[in-house]
Amino acid sequence: MENLLVYSQKFKSLPEMFGIEDKFSIIAGPCSIESYKQMKIVAQALVKNNVRFIRGGAYKPRTSPYTFQGLGIDGLKILNDIRNEYHLISVTEVMDPRDIGILEKYADIMQIGSRNMQNFSLLREVGQSKHPVLLKRGMMSTVEEFLLAAEYIVSNGNKNVILCERGIRTFENSTRFTLDFACIAMIKQETSLPIIADLSHSLGRTDIVDLMAKAVKSMGTDGIMVEAHPFPEEALSDKNQQLNINQLEKLIGALS
Ligand code: PEP
Ligand code: MN
Numbered sequence: 001m002e003n004l005l006v007y008s009q010k011f012k013s014l015p016e017m018f019g020i021e022d023k024f025s026i027i028a029g030p031c032s033i034e035s036y037k038q039m040k041i042v043a044q045a046l047v048k049n050n051v052r053f054i055r056g057g058a059y060k061p062r063t064s065p066y067t068f069q070g071l072g073i074d075g076l077k078i079l080n081d082i083r084n085e086y087h088l089i090s091v092t093e094v095m096d097p098r099d100i101g102i103l104e105k106y107a108d109i110m111q112i113g114s115r116n117m118q119n120f121s122l123l124r125e126v127g128q129s130k131h132p133v134l135l136k137r138g139m140m141s142t143v144e145e146f147l148l149a150a151e152y153i154v155s156n157g158n159k160n161v162i163l164c165e166r167g168i169r170t171f172e173n174s175t176r177f178t179l180d181f182a183c184i185a186m187i188k189q190e191t192s193l194p195i196i197a198d199l200s201h202s203l204g205r206t207d208i209v210d211l212m213a214k215a216v217k218s219m220g221t222d223g224i225m226v227e228a229h230p231f232p233e234e235a236l237s238d239k240n241q242q243l244n245i246n247q248l249e250k251l252i253g254a255l256s
Contacts, residue, residue: 001144001147004147004148004151005151005154005155006147006150006151006154006191006193007147007190007191009154009159009192010192011154011159011160011161011191011192011193011194012159012160012194013194013222014162014194014196014222014223017132017160017162017194018052018089018108018132020052020089022052022223024217024221024222024223024224024255025052025053025196025222025223025224026051026052026053026223026224026226026252026255027053027054027055027091027134027196027223027224027225027226028042028046028051028053028054028055028225028226028227028228028243028248028252029042029046029054029055029056029091029227029228030042030055030056030057030227030228030229030235030242031056031057031060031200031227031229031235031236031237031238031241031242032056032057032058032060032068032070032071032075032235032236032237032238033056033057033058033070033071033075033076033078033079033092034071034235034236035078036078036081036082038229038230039054039056039078039079039082040082041230041245042054042056042228042229042230042245042248043082043085043086043088044086045228045245045248045249046086046088047086047087047088048249049249049252049253051252052088052089053088053089053090053091053109053223054079054082054083054086054088054089054090054091055090055091055092055111055225055227056075056078056079056090056091056092057070057075057092057093057237058070058071058072058073058074058075058076058079058092058093059072059075059092059093059094059095059096059099060093060237061093061095061113061115061116062237067237068236068237073102075092076092076102076103076106076107077106079092079106079107080105080106080107083107083108089108089109090107090108090109091107091108091109091111091134091225092106092107092109092110092111093110093111093112093113094110094111094112094122094126095113095116095122096122097121097122097125100125100126100129103131104129104131107131108131108132109131109132109133109134109162110126110129110131110132110133110134111133111134111135111136111164112126112133112134112135112136112149113136114136114137114138114139114166114201115138115139117135117136117137117138117141117145117146117149118138118141118145118149120152123149123152123153123156124152124156126153126158127152127153127154127155127156127157127158128156128157128158129158130158130160131158131160132160132161132162133153133158133160133161133162134162134164134196135149135150135153135161135162135163135164136164136166136198137163137164137165137166137168137180137183139166139167139168139169139177140168140169141168143180143183143186143187146163146183146187147187147191150163150193161193161194162193162194162195162196162222163187163193163194163195163196164195164196164197164198164225165179165180165183165184165187165195165196165197165198165202166179166197166198166201166202166225167179167180167198167201167202167203168180175202175203175204175205176201176202176203176204176205176241177201177202177203177204178202179197179199179202179203179212179216181215181216181219184197184216184219184221185219188219188220188221194222194223195221195222196221196222196223196224196225197212197216197221197223197224197225198224198225198226199212199213199216199224199225199226200225200226200227200238200241200242200243201227201238201241203241204240204241205240205241206232206240206241206242206243206247209226209243209247209251210250210251210254213226213251213254213255214254214255217255224255226243226248226251227241227242227243228242228243228244228245228247228248229242229243229244230244230245231244232244
């Protein structure tokens with residue numbers, strides 16, 4: 001495997017990709033973009049606490065076709081307004097190659113979700129874009145499959161890849177998935193790709209996010225992703241795992 005680009009090339013760090021100073025990057029925001037007001041409340045909290053990245057899904061990969069599927073293009077427009085108004089770097093998921101053009105226009109980072117990590121035509125297409133790609137690990141994928149998915153993107157020409165360990169399926173059910181610390185360690189040791197940990201989708205709960213964040217930071221992870229919502233109990237998706245604004249600010253404080 002050593003002749004793969006992901007092992008042999010030097011990649012940009014997350015701050016280098018955006019020309020910013022950031023020791024440990026925090027990407028926070030709601031699971032789904034629901035309204036301008038919702039995004040504004042989150043953005044204000046981020047700016048106040050010097051966090052540079054905001055997230056929010058407009059196209060949602062929901063397990064059931066009968067649950068909220070995201071606002072689509074209207075959500076992207078909200079995200080675009082918010083990133084411009086608050087000078088934030090935005091992350092949003094792309095599920096369909098046909099949406100890449102519109103995402104390039106309205107967002108800064110294209111996320112490939114866990115369920116699409118091995119959607120090879122989507123990987124090839126984002127590989128031909130110049131936009132940074134945040135690639136999440138498939139929930140049933142090995143580290144090798146994860147790196148080979150990244151290889152699809154970089155071998156098509158896009159070197160701006162950020163990996164995201166978001167937990168894998170195990171027999172443990174007290175957390176939603178099991179965050180694989182060893183995956184982060186191996187990727188840090190064997191590649192120069194930036195890797196962050198998604199503490200919301202991996203844990204599916206909010207009470208141990210602070211402790212886990214400190215743990216991943218201490219092992220040299222490049223950053224974290226966390227879901228945050230002004231009123232988590234009213235969220236249209238993933239309500240159990242989203243931090244409220246107080247919890248978000250407390251987390252950011254604990255990491256600085
Ligand atoms: C998300 O980040 O919105 C998401 C759906 O995560 P994952 O693909 O890791 O399940
Ligand atoms: Mn979510």
